[in-house]
Amino acid sequence: MKPFVGGNRKVLAAVGAIVLVAVATWAAYTFAYTADQMDWDCGGGSCATNDPRSFAMPVALLGTVGAVLLSGYAVGLIGPAITIALPAWFFRLGVLDAVEAGFSPEGSVTAPMVVTTIALIVAAVCAVAWIPMLLGDLRVRRRAKERERSAA
DSSP, rough: OOTTTTOOHHHHHHHHHHHHHHHHHHHHHHHHHHHGGSOEEETTTTTOOOOGGGGHHHHHHHHHHHHHHHHHHTTHHHHHHHHHHHHHHHHHHHHHHHHHHSOGGGGGGHHHHHHHHHHHHHHHHHHHHHHHHHHHHHHHHHHHHHHHHHHH
């Protein structure tokens, strides 16, 4: 019996990317929504907290990086486009929901909005760059079929 991993690496990478992006998306929203509810100790040029919810941001960042790598291997540039856009969009939603709920002041959301806008632009560039890759793959497949027909 053949091992499952042998011919299905891309399928496993895609499943791994889906799991990682789901975790990253949840973590990004959670951190954005709860960041101003945590007790922060700011002094000496940095801020720190003992709140376990603060681990959501590193989880979101590392999950996104892992999902980008796995999805890029599995499906090309459309994978990174999706795996960058989802956590960025949900981070943005978390910030806006925190403002709406009164947890965060409205004036404090400029930096998160700029960061998420940049991430969404990067995702859009990946999606646009995927189109020529897809068209090139389709041309290669069409030529291979033509060669098979002419050889037969």
